[in-house]
Amino acid sequence: MKENPIILHTSSCAEITPDKKMALRFMDCKELFGDMEEIYEESSEEYKKAAVFKAVYRKSSVTFFGEKGIRFDFCEIESESLRKNLEGCKSAFVFAATSGSAVDRLILRRTKLSAADGFITDCIASSGIEVFCDFINDEMKEGRTLKPRFSPGYGDVSLCCQGEILSFLDAYRKIGITLTEAYLMSPIKSVTAIVGILEEE
Numbered sequence: 483m484k485e486n487p488i489i490l491h492t493s494s495c496a497e498i499t500p501d502k503k504m505a506l507r508f509m510d511c512k513e514l515f516g517d518m519e520e521i522y523e524e525s526s527e528e529y530k531k532a533a534v535f536k537a538v539y540r541k542s543s544v545t546f547f548g549e550k551g552i553r554f555d556f557c558e559i560e561s562e563s564l565r566k567n568l569e570g571c572k573s574a575f576v577f578a579a580t581s582g583s584a585v586d587r588l589i590l591r592r593t594k595l596s597a598a599d600g601f602i603t604d605c606i607a608s609s610g611i612e613v614f615c616d617f618i619n620d621e622m623k624e625g626r627t628l629k630p631r632f633s634p635g636y637g638d639v640s641l642c643c644q645g646e647i648l649s650f651l652d653a654y655r656k657i658g659i660t661l662t663e664a665y666l667m668s669p670i671k672s673v674t675a676i677v678g679i680l681e682e683e
Contacts, residue, residue, distance in 0.1 A: 521602050536656075567678060568676075
């Protein structure tokens, strides 16, 4: 059996910068006004100090069965939307990424200052982890054609497969992600995803 290593990646905010336009989309507004600009800048600076980006990813085989079934190395998933996303793929990258538990504490502390502080910080953190996921996507893409990443909880893919994904990636030991009984990840700004591979070098 060929070796199938788990790849670990860590980054600092020197490499990963939250996207202001994306944060504004999360806030559902086109521009900042009043005190929001000052809150944004202050929260952004604190976020850059708190965030510690880590990710793990690993390749899995992909086979199809029945009308909606997809068989991975870690579990089987019944999903029409994910199967359509993976059409033409015989393998996929599975990954987990997080910006760390200090970001959770920062959001809680900023929320105690005011609801606006907490909300803006949360949106900055959401943009930050998405930018990091894009960064990991680019790393995985080198020499390959990839499908758009697909996360549990989207479409008809249940969150119930989160445990199998995190176990497959040894994500608790390697990057500190745990799972609640409701299949939600901690730290809260964490992402798991499946990225289909169309072709390789």
